[in-house]
Amino acid sequence: MFDITLVQIFEFIGTLAFAISGIRLASAKHFDLFGAYVVGVTTAIGGGTMRDLLLGLRPFWMTDSFYLICSAFALLWVITFRKLLVRQNNTWFLFDTIGLALFTVTGIEKSITAGFPFWTAIIMGTLTGAGGGVFRDVFINEVPLIFRKEIYALACVIGGIAYYLCHLLGCNSILSGIICGIVVVLMRFLAVKYKLHLPILKGEEQ
Amino acid sequence: MFDITLVQIFEFIGTLAFAISGIRLASAKHFDLFGAYVVGVTTAIGGGTMRDLLLGLRPFWMTDSFYLICSAFALLWVITFRKLLVRQNNTWFLFDTIGLALFTVTGIEKSITAGFPFWTAIIMGTLTGAGGGVFRDVFINEVPLIFRKEIYALACVIGGIAYYLCHLLGCNSILSGIICGIVVVLMRFLAVKYKLHLPILKGEEQ
Amino acid sequence: MFDITLVQIFEFIGTLAFAISGIRLASAKHFDLFGAYVVGVTTAIGGGTMRDLLLGLRPFWMTDSFYLICSAFALLWVITFRKLLVRQNNTWFLFDTIGLALFTVTGIEKSITAGFPFWTAIIMGTLTGAGGGVFRDVFINEVPLIFRKEIYALACVIGGIAYYLCHLLGCNSILSGIICGIVVVLMRFLAVKYKLHLPILKGEEQ
Numbered sequence: 001m002f003d004i005t006l007v008q009i010f011e012f013i014g015t016l017a018f019a020i021s022g023i024r025l026a027s028a029k030h031f032d033l034f035g036a037y038v039v040g041v042t043t044a045i046g047g048g049t050m051r052d053l054l055l056g057l058r059p060f061w062m063t064d065s066f067y068l069i070c071s072a073f074a075l076l077w078v079i080t081f082r083k084l085l086v087r088q089n090n091t092w093f094l095f096d097t098i099g100l101a102l103f104t105v106t107g108i109e110k111s112i113t114a115g116f117p118f119w120t121a122i123i124m125g126t127l128t129g130a131g132g133g134v135f136r137d138v139f140i141n142e143v144p145l146i147f148r149k150e151i152y153a154l155a156c157v158i159g160g161i162a163y164y165l166c167h168l169l170g171c172n173s174i175l176s177g178i179i180c181g182i183v184v185v186l187m188r189f190l191a192v193k194y195k196l197h198l199p200i201l202k203g204e205e206q
Numbered sequence: 207m208f209d210i211t212l213v214q215i216f217e218f219i220g221t222l223a224f225a226i227s228g229i230r231l232a233s234a235k236h237f238d239l240f241g242a243y244v245v246g247v248t249t250a251i252g253g254g255t256m257r258d259l260l261l262g263l264r265p266f267w268m269t270d271s272f273y274l275i276c277s278a279f280a281l282l283w284v285i286t287f288r289k290l291l292v293r294q295n296n297t298w299f300l301f302d303t304i305g306l307a308l309f310t311v312t313g314i315e316k317s318i319t320a321g322f323p324f325w326t327a328i329i330m331g332t333l334t335g336a337g338g339g340v341f342r343d344v345f346i347n348e349v350p351l352i353f354r355k356e357i358y359a360l361a362c363v364i365g366g367i368a369y370y371l372c373h374l375l376g377c378n379s380i381l382s383g384i385i386c387g388i389v390v391v392l393m394r395f396l397a398v399k400y401k402l403h404l405p406i407l408k409g410e411e412q
Numbered sequence: 413m414f415d416i417t418l419v420q421i422f423e424f425i426g427t428l429a430f431a432i433s434g435i436r437l438a439s440a441k442h443f444d445l446f447g448a449y450v451v452g453v454t455t456a457i458g459g460g461t462m463r464d465l466l467l468g469l470r471p472f473w474m475t476d477s478f479y480l481i482c483s484a485f486a487l488l489w490v491i492t493f494r495k496l497l498v499r500q501n502n503t504w505f506l507f508d509t510i511g512l513a514l515f516t517v518t519g520i521e522k523s524i525t526a527g528f529p530f531w532t533a534i535i536m537g538t539l540t541g542a543g544g545g546v547f548r549d550v551f552i553n554e555v556p557l558i559f560r561k562e563i564y565a566l567a568c569v570i571g572g573i574a575y576y577l578c579h580l581l582g583c584n585s586i587l588s589g590i591i592c593g594i595v596v597v598l599m600r601f602l603a604v605k606y607k608l609h610l611p612i613l614k615g616e617e618q
Contacts, residue, residue: 023407026353026407027407027408027409028409029349029354030354030406030407030409031349031353031354031406031407032353032354032355032403032404032405032406032407033404033405033407034352034353034359034360034404035350035352035353035354036353036407038353038359039353049260053259053260053465054461054465054471054474056470058262059260062260062322062326063322063323063326065323065325068325068329078407079407082408116474116475117475117477119477119480120474120475123480134551138344138550138551139340139344139349139350139353140349141347141348141349141553142553143441143443143551143552143553144447144551146446146447147438147443147444147446147447147448147450147451147551148441148442148443148444148447149444153446153450154446197444198444198445198446199444199445200442200443200444201435201438201439201442201443201444201445201448201490201491202439202494203439203440203442229613232559232613233613233614233615234615235555235560236560236612236613236615237555237559237560237612237613238559238560238561238609238610238611238612238613239610239611239613240558240559240565240566240610241556241558241559241560242559242613244559244565245559255466259465259466264468265466268466268528268532269528269529269532271529271531274531274535284613285613288614344550345546345550345555345556345559346555347553347554347555
């Protein structure tokens with residue numbers, strides 16, 4: 001009972017943070033309200049939608065209006081607290097990270113349940129967590145941020161590997177999921193604190 | 207019998223107008239004939255394809271060559287009447303609007319038939335009508351027009367709500383569809399006539 | 413036995429060449445290692461993934477790690493032989509063409525097996541061969557190359573028509589596939605040797 005509620009709170013927080021990240025970038029590009037909402041929704045549900053299509057499942061949001069309502073709430077938030085958003089950056093970073101961790105775990109578990117091998121599940125977890133941001137950046141016509149900056153998707157991959165190791169050590173799925181989520185959060189915090197990033201691939205002309 | 211024929215005429219007109227809008231924008235970016243055709247086809251069938259993938263159905267054009275032939279006809283039209291296209295703008299606006307209305311109704315009805323709730327059907331109707339233009343704009347590497355300008359996708363949403371109200375009032379699907387289509391057309395005409403647009407979301411730095 | 417091995421060698425060569433084309437373009441845009449790998453993988457498997465989703469099949473790479481390992485190998489290759497890649501251009505062109513031919517045949521055969529008409533199969537063959545490059549170009553935020561330059565996707569279409577003609581003449585699928593592949597390779601070589609390209613569609617303002 002408490003578990004479910006906690007997961008639901010995390011789901012709300014994560015969806016909100018993802019949608020807000022999309023809406024903020026859309027507003028910087030002077031999208032109208034409809035466009036900003038679509039970008040917000042896509043950031044929040046895009047990764048999971050792609051995952052469900054690949055897994056052959058019905059996209060999760062099509063029979064549960066929670067995600068679209070949550071994104072509408074994000075739009076209202078941005079409109080209302082526009083000038084305070086920068087000051088809330090630490091909070092949104094925290095919420096975004098919670099979302100990233102939760103969505104990674106969800107993606108892994110849905111894939112395992114659907115009968116896919118673990119390496120596919122880790123990819124699906126990463127896609128669930130980081131895919132929405134790629135759609136967002138395609139819509140606002142920018143090179144996807146996660147391909148160039150910081151460790152973001154890699155945190156999902158490492159969290160996924162942690163999940164797999166827990167599984168190998170005989171942990172049940174709840175414990176594995178919790179450890180996976182903690183690893184994702186830790187990786188994100190360490191990456192931002194110490195400005196960790198992957199090497200940039202050098203072009204041929206240099 | 208007459209109904210079917212009228213719907214088919216509308217389908218031809220709408221597909222043609224959508225494909226032509228894609229081909230014209232592709233030609234402005236100096237695409238070759240193949241590229242222009244692909245962008246035209248994608249504009250015409252992209253929204254419905256995405257809808258069918260989300261609904262778990264076989265994409266509608268894969269067993270009916272009508273849509274690809276129609277797009278080829280659009281390409282021929284643009285090549286032949288290139289210099290007259292601007293003068294035909296009012297006609298294409300009308301045809302595009304008819305397409306928008308028809309595709310919205312089709313999207314709603316397919317979703318209801320597939321057993322989805324009404325709010326999902328309205329989203330699917332909007333996606334069917336306005337989604338192709340988003341793919342088009344991603345291909346020509348522009349920020350999607352419908353996210354920034356005019357009331358376009360919103361006309362589909364309002365038409366969808368009209369469909370739902372008709373349904374609540376006990377109308378059958380034919381009447382609901384006709385009213386939905388009329389609302390979409392009216393919304394588009396009013397939006398263009400009075401230059402209605404949604405508020406632009408203000409950026410944080412302003 | 414030998415057939416299978418030859419196809420597998422071609423599959424390796426083609427996947428490698430596709431992934432390397434993605435990684436090289438990503439490196440020119442200063443993607444990090446993760447981003448470059450994702451673009452490489454997407455170039456290699458994007459077309460086939462889209463094909464499988466449209467056909468209603470499980471995406472081919474989700475239960476066979478060959479393609480992701482092969483893309484990792486491509487990343488290693490680019491990092492190691494960065495300065496020699498330009499000198500290897502002829503080899504990569506050859507490998508890319510082999511991949512294009514093989515993927516076209518695979519796409520056609522999978523679609524026929526799934527019960528689709530021949531014209532759909534030709535489109536699916538073209539999508540399998542040329543679709544990955546479109547995803548690649550969307551990710552690096554460029555107008556898709558195949559819409560503007562050279563004969564690339566058209567080679568797949570003509571190869572597909574050759575396949576269909578062989579089928580009409582009573583050839584079995586192995587012979588039809590071989591001829592289709594040879595036609596694709598020939599078309600690509602002729603296109604590059606004689607700098608063949610499709611007419612550019614003239615804009616309206618000219």
